[in-house]
Amino acid sequence: MKANNHVNTESTVQVRKLLEKNKNSKNLLAIGEKFIPKFLLLIALVSVLTTIGIVVTLVTETFEFFQRVSVAEFFTGTILKPLSQNPEFGILPLINGTIISSIIAMLVAGPIGIMTAVYLSEYATDRVRRILKPMLELLAGIPTIVYGFFAFTFVTPLLREIIPGLEATNILSPGIVMGIMIIPMIASLSEDAMSSVPNAMREGALALGATKLEVTFRVIIPAALSGIISSFVLGISRAIGETMIVTIASGSSKNFTFDITQSMQTMTAYIVEVSGGDAPAGSTIYYSLYAVAMTLFVFTLIMNIIARYISKRFKEEY
Amino acid sequence: MKYIDAEKVKNKMGTRLILNNILKSVFLLATLFGLIVLAVLIIRVLTEGISYIDLNFLTGKLSTNPDRAGIMGAILGTLWLMAVVVPVTMFLGIGTAIYNELYASKGRFQQIIQTNIANLAGVPSIVYGILGMTIFVRALDFGNIVLAGGLTMSLLILPIVIVSSQEAIRAVPQHFSEASYGLGATKWQTVKNIILPAALPGILTGTILALSRAIGETAPLVVLGIPALLLPFPGGIFDKFTVLPMQIYYWTIDSSLVDEYAYLASATIIVLLVMLFLLNSVAIIIRNKFQQRY
Amino acid sequence: MSLVIEKKGKDKQMNHNADRMNDTNKENNKVVFHTQDLNLWYNSTQALKSINLPIYEKKVTAIIGPSGCGKSTYLKTLNRMVELVQGVKTSGTITYRYKNILDRSFKVEELRTNVGMVFQKPNPFPKSIYENIAYGPKIHGIKNKKILDQIVEKSLRGAYIWDEVKDRLKENAYGLSGGQQQRLCIARCLAIEPDVILMDEPTSALDPKSTLKVEELIQELKKDYSIVIVTHNMQQAARISDYTAFLLNGELVEFSDTNTLFSTPKDKRTEDYITGRFG
Numbered sequence: 065m066k067a068n069n070h071v072n073t074e075s076t077v078q079v080r081k082l083l084e085k086n087k088n089s090k091n092l093l094a095i096g097e098k099f100i101p102k103f104l105l106l107i108a109l110v111s112v113l114t115t116i117g118i119v120v121t122l123v124t125e126t127f128e129f130f131q132r133v134s135v136a137e138f139f140t141g142t143i144l145k146p147l148s149q150n151p152e153f154g155i156l157p158l159i160n161g162t163i164i165s166s167i168i169a170m171l172v173a174g175p176i177g178i179m180t181a182v183y184l185s186e187y188a189t190d191r192v193r194r195i196l197k198p199m200l201e202l203l204a205g206i207p208t209i210v211y212g213f214f215a216f217t218f219v220t221p222l223l224r225e226i227i228p229g230l231e232a233t234n235i236l237s238p239g240i241v242m243g244i245m246i247i248p249m250i251a252s253l254s255e256d257a258m259s260s261v262p263n264a265m266r267e268g269a270l271a272l273g274a275t276k277l278e279v280t281f282r283v284i285i286p287a288a289l290s291g292i293i294s295s296f297v298l299g300i301s302r303a304i305g306e307t308m309i310v311t312i313a314s315g316s317s318k319n320f321t322f323d324i325t326q327s328m329q330t331m332t333a334y335i336v337e338v339s340g341g342d343a344p345a346g347s348t349i350y351y352s353l354y355a356v357a358m359t360l361f362v363f364t365l366i367m368n369i370i371a372r373y374i375s376k377r378f379k380e381e382y
Numbered sequence: 383m384k385y386i387d388a389e390k391v392k393n394k395m396g397t398r399l400i401l402n403n404i405l406k407s408v409f410l411l412a413t414l415f416g417l418i419v420l421a422v423l424i425i426r427v428l429t430e431g432i433s434y435i436d437l438n439f440l441t442g443k444l445s446t447n448p449d450r451a452g453i454m455g456a457i458l459g460t461l462w463l464m465a466v467v468v469p470v471t472m473f474l475g476i477g478t479a480i481y482n483e484l485y486a487s488k489g490r491f492q493q494i495i496q497t498n499i500a501n502l503a504g505v506p507s508i509v510y511g512i513l514g515m516t517i518f519v520r521a522l523d524f525g526n527i528v529l530a531g532g533l534t535m536s537l538l539i540l541p542i543v544i545v546s547s548q549e550a551i552r553a554v555p556q557h558f559s560e561a562s563y564g565l566g567a568t569k570w571q572t573v574k575n576i577i578l579p580a581a582l583p584g585i586l587t588g589t590i591l592a593l594s595r596a597i598g599e600t601a602p603l604v605v606l607g608i609p610a611l612l613l614p615f616p617g618g619i620f621d622k623f624t625v626l627p628m629q630i631y632y633w634t635i636d637s638s639l640v641d642e643y644a645y646l647a648s649a650t651i652i653v654l655l656v657m658l659f660l661l662n663s664v665a666i667i668i669r670n671k672f673q674q675r676y
Numbered sequence: 677m678s679l680v681i682e683k684k685g686k687d688k689q690m691n692h693n694a695d696r697m698n699d700t701n702k703e704n705n706k707v708v709f710h711t712q713d714l715n716l717w718y719n720s721t722q723a724l725k726s727i728n729l730p731i732y733e734k735k736v737t738a739i740i741g742p743s744g745c746g747k748s749t750y751l752k753t754l755n756r757m758v759e760l761v762q763g764v765k766t767s768g769t770i771t772y773r774y775k776n777i778l779d780r781s782f783k784v785e786e787l788r789t790n791v792g793m794v795f796q797k798p799n800p801f802p803k804s805i806y807e808n809i810a811y812g813p814k815i816h817g818i819k820n821k822k823i824l825d826q827i828v829e830k831s832l833r834g835a836y837i838w839d840e841v842k843d844r845l846k847e848n849a850y851g852l853s854g855g856q857q858q859r860l861c862i863a864r865c866l867a868i869e870p871d872v873i874l875m876d877e878p879t880s881a882l883d884p885k886s887t888l889k890v891e892e893l894i895q896e897l898k899k900d901y902s903i904v905i906v907t908h909n910m911q912q913a914a915r916i917s918d919y920t921a922f923l924l925n926g927e928l929v930e931f932s933d934t935n936t937l938f939s940t941p942k943d944k945r946t947e948d949y950i951t952g953r954f955g
Contacts (some may be wrong), residue, residue, distance in 0.1 A: 207598025
C-alpha cells in the first residue's frame with residue numbers, strides 16, 4: 065500500500081499557492097453571490113405578478129361592466145341575450161349550466177373515482193396496481209379537446225339511441241365525459257389519502273375478524289375522509305373551469321332550464337363564444353366577458369381554498 | 383354468560399364474505415370503467431382517422447376540401463409555440479423553485495409566494511386566456527402571434543413546473559451540499575454545480591409533463607383569437623399561427639356541416655396523441671435513466 | 677444566523693486559561709485552533725457550555741462522549757458548518773491561526789478552504805471519481821486540465837485509493853464500496869491541501885476492514901495535517917489519537933493527551949464513561 069504512495073515531489077503542484085493566487089478573483093464571485101438572490105427573487109415575483117395581473121385585469125374590466133349593467137341585474141337575471149337589440153345580461157343561465165354540468169360530472173367521477181381508489185389502495189396487489197395506475201394517468205393526460213370530440217361525436221349519438229328526446233347538443237353528454245376526465249384526479253388523490261392510513265389501523269381491524277370491505281368502510285374511509293372530500297372539492301373546481309368539452313358538446317343555448325337533455329351554456333363556454341366572436345373592444349358584450357370570467361375565477365378560487373383548508377385543517381394525526 | 387354467540391357470528395360470516403367479494407368485483411369494474419372508456423376512445427379515433435393520415439395530410443396546407451386538407455401549419459405552430467414555452471417556463475420555473483427552496487427565508491413572504499403558486503395552479507386555463515388576450519394581444523399589441531400564445535401558455539404551466547422543480551430540488555440529499563460547503567464553495571457554486579445537476583432529471587421530467595399539458599391545451603388559445611383557417615405556415619415566433627388542438631376544435635364543431643371533418647379531427651387527434659406519447663416516453667426514459675443511486 | 681461576540685476584555689483571561697492548559701501538556705506544540713469560552717445555542721437550547729480547548733498542529737485530536745453531548749456540534753463549529761442549521765447562536769471565540777473565526781467579518785468560504793471536513797456517511801457527489809476530486813480545486817478557480825490531473829492523482833494517492841480507482845476515474849463514484857467512498861471523500865478533502873481536517877465519525881458507517889484502512893490513513897495524514905476526529909468508539913480514539921477531549925452534556929469534562937486520559941482520568945465522569953458505565 066505504502067510503496068505506491070511516494071508522491072513525486074517535482075511534479076507536485078502547489079495547490080495552496082494556486083489558491084492564494086486565485087483569491088483576487090473571489091471578489092467578483094462575492095459580488096455575484098450578493099446579486100443572485102435578488103435576481104432569483106425577481107424571477108419568483110413573476111408568479112405573484114401573474115396573480116396580480118389576473119385580478120387587476122378582471123376587476124377593472126368587471127368594474128367597467130357594472131357601470132353599464134347593474135350588479136343586481138347581472139347576478140339575479142335569468143335572461144342572457146347579449147346580441148339582441150335590447151341586450152340582457154343575467155348570469156344565472158350560465159351559473160345554472162355550470163352547476164348542472166358539474167353535478168353530472170361529479171355523479172360520474174365521485175362514485176367511480178372513490179371505488180377506483182378503494183380498489184387500488186385496499187384490494188389490488190402491488191403488481192396490478194403498478195399496471196393500472198399508469199394507465200389511469202394516461203386517462204388524465206388526454207387533452208380536453210379530445211374529450212370534447214369524444215363527447216360530441218361518440219357519447220351524444222350513443223345517448224340519443226337510449227334517450228330519444230336528447231338534443232344534438234345537450235348538457236348531459238359533456239357532463240358525463242367531464243366526469244370521466246375527472247375520475248383519475250379523484251382516484252389518485254383519494255388513493256393517496258387512503259394509502260397514508262397506517263397499516264396498523266388496517267391490521268387492528270382485520271385481526272378482529274373484519275372483512276376487507278368492513279375495514280374499508282369503517283376504518284379506512286373515515287380515517288381518510290378529509291383527503292377524499294378535498295379531492296371531491298378539487299374535482300368540482302376542475303369541472304367548473306373545464307371549457308372545451310362543454311363548448312363543443314353543449315352548444316350555446318342560454319336558456320335557464322333544468323332539463324339536462326337540452327343545450328345549456330356554462331360560464332367557460334360563454335367566454336369562448338364571446339371572445340371567438342370578435343366582440344369589439346369597449347362594447348358591453350366585451351366587458352361581460354370579464355364579469356363572467358371574474359365570477360368563474362371567484363368560484364374556482366373558493367373551491368380551491370376550501371379544498372386546501374379541509375386537507376390541512378382536518379389532517380389526521382396518526 | 384357469553385356476550386358473543388359464536389353460532390350467530392359463524393352464520394353471518396358467510397354473507398359478510400360474499401358481500402366483500404361482490405363489492406371487490408364492483409370496485410374492480412369501476413377501476414376498469416375509466417380504462418374501457420380510454421380504449422373505446424382510442425379505438426374510435428384510430429378507426430376513423432388512420433386512413434386519413436398520409437404524407438399529404440402531414441405536410442399539406444389547410445383546406446376546406448377534406449381530401450386536400452393538411453396539418454403541417456398546425457404542427458409547425460405547435461412546435462413554434464413550444465419554442466417559446468420551453469425556455470420561458472424553464473427559466474422562470476427553475477429560477478422560482480431555486481429561490482423558494484434554497485434562498486427564501488422561511489417566513490411570511492415565502493408562505494405568500496407558495497400559497498400564491500398553489501392558487502395559480504387552480505385557476506381555470508380559460509382565465510389565463512383572458513389574461514393573455516388583455517395583456518399580450520391587446521395591451522402590448524402583439525396580436526395573436528406565436529409569442530403571445532407562448533407567453534400565455536408559459537404562465538399557465540408555470541405553477542406546475544415550479545412545484546415539480548421544487549420537489550426535485552428538495553429530494554437532493556442535504557449531505558451533497560454539506561460536502562460542497564465543506565470544501566469552501568459558496569452558496570451559488572453549490573447550487574449550480576451540485577444541487578441543480580442532481581435535481582435536473584426530476585426537473586426535466588416535471589417540465590416535460592407540464593409541456594404536454596401546454597401542447598394539448600385549447601381554451602386559452604381560443605380566447606386569444608387564434609384563427610380557424612390559416613394558410614401560410616408560421617416561420618417564427620412573430621407570425622400568426624394555429625396549433626393542433628385548435629384544428630381539432632374547428633373540425634369537430636364543423637363536423638355537423640361536413641361529415642368528413644370528423645375524420646380529419648380524428649386524424650389530427652392521432653397526430654396529437656402520438657406527439658404527447660413521445661414526449662411522455664422521453665420523460666419516463668429520463669426518469670429511469672438518471673434515477674440516482676445515492 | 678447571528679454571531680454574538682463577547683466583549684474583548686475577556687480575551688486575556690481566556691488566553692491565560694489556554695496557556696495553563698498548554699502547560700499541563702508540557703509539550704511545545706503549535707496550536708491551530710484555540711477555543712475560548714465557547715457557548716452555542718440551537719434556538720433556546722444550549723448545546724455547548726463554555727468550552728476551552730486547544731487543537732494542536734499535526735496531531736490527531738479525538739473528541740469523545742455519548743450521543744448528544746455536543747461533540748459533532750463542536751466539530752462543525754470549527755468550520756462554521758453549524759450555521760447551516762437555522763437559529764444557531766454562539767458566544768466566545770475560536771481563533772484559527774490567531775484570527776477569530778466566529779467574527780462576522782471572517783469569510784466562511786476561506787475558513788473552509790483551510791479546514792476540510794469528512795462526514796459521518798460517505799457523501800461523494802453524484803459525479804465521476806475524477807470530478808469529485810477536481811471539484812474543490814475547480815471552485816477555487818483552478819481550471820488548467822494538466823494541473824487538475826496532477827491534483828487528482830496526488831490526492832487519490834494521498835488517500836491510498838489511487839491503485840484501486842486509477843483505471844476508472846471517469847466512472848460514477850457511487851460504484852465504489854462504502855469504504856472506498858469514504859477514502860474518496862478524504863481524497864476530495866486533500867485536493868485543496870487544507871491545514872486541518874475535521875472528521876465526523878468517519879468510520880461509523882463502514883465495516884471493520886474499511887475502518888482499519890481509514891484509521892491507517894489517518895495515521896499517515898497526521899504527518900502533514902492537523903486532524904480533529906469525533907468518534908463514538910473509544911477504542912478508536914485510544915488507537916489513533918494523540919489528544920482526547922471528553923464532552924458530556926455540552927461541557928468539556930476533560931482534555932489531555934490520550935494515554936493519560938485513558939490510563940489515569942482525573943474526572944470521575946471520564947472514568948465512568950471510558951470504563952463503560954454509561955453512554
